[in-house]
Amino acid sequence: MTSVAASCRMRRLTPDVNVFIRGSTMASKRGKMWRGRIYLPNGRERTKTFATKREATRWEKAERDQPAVTVETLAEFVTRTQGQVLATLSPSTAATYRSHLRQRVLPSLGHRRMTQIHTGHVEAAAAEWSSTGVSSSSVSGSLNCLSRFYRHAIKWRQMDANPVRAAERPRPDPERAIPTLTAAEVDLVADRCAAVKVYYGDYVRLAASLGLRAGELLALRVLDVDLEQQVLTVRQAWSAGTLGPPKWGRSRQVVIVGEAWEILSRRVPGRPRQALVLTGELGGRLYHTNFLDAVRWPKLMTELGLEGTHFHDLRATAIVNWIRSGLPLSTVRDMAGHSSLSTTNLYARLARSDLADALAHLTAYENRSRREG
Incomplete structure (x- = not known):
């Protein structure tokens, strides 16, 4: 005790x-x-x-x-403690949790007293969210958010138990196939984006070559790029409007080759070291949401026959190309900024041709067997 x-x-x-x-x-x-x-x-x-x-x-x-007893409703507790409970999260995660609270947790459970919410209420709320088409990942995220507030209430001795811990979690949605683009498709997308703003084309090509997340690419500065060594260092990233360290809090290095080297050779030399590599027409910060709106990304992808393709899939394209080139998975993991090799292996599935090789070997074996028989 x-x-x-x-x-x-x-x-x-x-x-x-x-x-x-x-x-x-x-x-x-x-x-x-x-x-x-x-x-x-x-x-x-x-x-x-x-x-x-x-x-x-x-x-x-x-x-x-x-026993610890609070007479507060969940909504009252969240309103009073939200700043403290979310303070240690990254800006993007905190923003996601606030969205979970606003869209699901508080509308379903906010009116109940903290002590009167039990596991049955939590599971009923989760089932209601799922029935309205909310993805399993969003349902799980909402439950994680609620659980975080209960953990703090227990730590502060305002609750004795966390009703979320025993709640059944939704089954994961079928894994989304990670689409990648061919070189010709990247050129097509980049050219269409460049027709809106020239630097939008560079944005697309760099994303498909360097494998940086959008927030990392838009935070890239001149001092981060070493054209002589053909290496750039990812030191910071934009997340929910805040500039901070990259995901997982670790800087990393990425090699610069081909088209990326040509673009950076145009954009980096002779500029101040603190200047952003990618900027708008007047030299200000480039915003990802403005880019998506300006090029009408979902409509553009449909017009190009790439319906369902996300901007983040350009990063997947780069990672899969690295694997197909023969780079060790540990090197790909480090360049991509993955937390573990298990994440990198998701991309490796796309890059490998195991089934195609198996089909070729089995077909050859059966042909030989027929000839010999």
Whole structure:
């Protein structure tokens, strides 16, 4: 069990809330009387005076052993604590969690008291979300978001249990095939985008060659590009409107070859080291959402016979090309900025021709068997 002193320190750090909670200091003597004391979550204290120390400490123990109870609804708790609960998340993840709260969690469960939400309520809410066409990944994300708030409530001793932990999770959706583009298709897309803005064409070609995420490519600066060594360093990325470290918090290096080298050779030399590589017409920051709107990306993909292709698939195109070129998967993992080889292996499935090779070998074997027979 958490020590009394430690639990008291936690109380002082938690926000003001109408909660009765365990935790106390040692009884202290006041003249001829003894005062018992316990701390509330807001840092305030509750005291009571007794004739003997035994009575004071017995009262403290009884209060400390009371279960944590909050009278707040989930919506009230989220409103009060959201800043603290989401503070340690990356900007993009925090933005996603706020979306989960706004679109699903609070409309379904926000009106209930925290202590009155049980696993059945959580599963019913998840089933309702799924029935409206919400993907399993979004349902799971919403449950993860809700669980995070309950974990903090337990840490702050405002709840005793997390009803999300025992909830059944939705079955994963069928894995989406990762489409990749041929060199001719990349040229076609880049040319159509360049017809809207010349630098949009460069944006597409660099994404399909360097394998950077959109936020990483748009944060690339002149100082990050070493044309002599043909290497660039990914040091930062835009995420939910905030400039920070790349995904997983690690910088990495990517080799520059072919078309990417030609584009960067036009854009980098002679410019200030802190300048962005990709900018708008007036030299300002290029926004990914503005690009998608300007080129009408979904409509453009349909017109080109590439319906369902996402901009992120340009990154997949680069990664698959690296694998097909014969680069070791560990090198591809490092250049792509994957957290593990298991992620890289998803792309390796596209790059390998295992089934085609198996078909060729089996066909050759059967042909030989017929001849020999």
